[in-house]
């Protein structure tokens with residue numbers, strides 16, 4: 001083990017402040033990064049790695065894009081925290097709210113976890129109900145109420161068992177499983193929270209009119225529909241992915257991209273729900289919530305995303321990667337599944353064409369091919385997801401040649 005990692009583990013449990021980064025799930029040591037630019041992570045020895053994680057999704061422009069770095073530096077010189085009204089905060093809130101009709105009001109916090117926590121709180125306050133419906137394989141942060149992932153409870157120690165009892169689990173793409181929960185708990189369900197495109201069990205896309213049916217069911221039952229777009233928000237289009245999916249939730253949770261790589265979360269939606277925060281019936285505070293550094297980084301990022309053709313170009317790159325993977329997969333006689341939407345993608349080690357509709361479809365894959373792939377690609381100068389069920393990302397800084405080379409190397413390693 002590298003001395004930097006031994007040193008880190010002496011003072012920080014696992015050696016990193018968030019566990020997946022430690023790369024234990026791929027039986028590797030993490031890259032000890034000195035700096036990052038464009039598509040590259042540069043380690044302390046001067047070795048560079050092509051990144052396909054981009055900080056677990058926020059860095060859609062690549063690492064250290066000039067406009068964002070400049071905006072942060074400029075803002076740092078003018079104050080990092082005002083503790084009062086901040087025009088940049090209003091500007092970013094307006095920008096985000098302008099992207100979808102249901103986004104009437106919005107609050108900023110410092111992480112996706114906080115944003116989901118607060119959204120669930122206003123939903124409970126609005127409905128006067130306690131229970132929350134979630135989906136097996138979904139992830140919404142690390143607070144007690146959402147920490148179990150359905151069939152598995154992640155690291156149960158220390159959690160409030162009462163809070164966890166208000167979680168009810170359904171299966172993604174299975175409306176009957178949600179209907180069943182409403183029937184079993186009449187008048188008790190405050191909200192259904194879902195990643196409209198599931199990005200925490202590899203990448204699983206919503207099928208047919210599943211989300212539409214969920215919308216109708218929530219309306220009928222008086223529960224709020226909350227889309228957790230911490231990953232998908234501004235990743236696939238200039239706004240929430242719900243715009244592409246044609247389904248309007250009551251509340252949307254954002255994170256990652258809207259903070260331009262700085263700590264951020266946001267939640268917003270129907271004014272009659274968000275107004276509870278104004279009436280001082282629901283508390284959500286935060287010393288650093290809506291801080292000027294994050295707002296400046298977010299505005300600079302959104303400025304780039306709003307340029308004509310930005311998402312078309314990312315889609316072109318995504319399609320190019322997909323075509324290359326499919327070509328090499330066929331040529332090498334390999335059989336695995338590749339899922340993609342826009343600039344998000346994942347490998348799933350089940351036969352190509354197998355149904356990928358819910359957690360259990362992903363969970364039955366074997367882990368060894370991915371562990372081998374991670375190691376081989378690391379050797380070849382690539383940083384892949386440090387967990388088999390995390391998706392990967394293309395950024396605006398990913399050149400076409402990288403996508404071609406990546407596809408070729410992935411298939412060469414899997415073939416060997």
Ligand code: PMP
Nearest residue numbers: 111112113139140141228230255
């Ligand atoms: N929701 C989703 C869909 C996420 O993917 C994540 C984190 N990856 C979170 C919430 C939690 O966000 P954070 O890590 O910023 O607390």
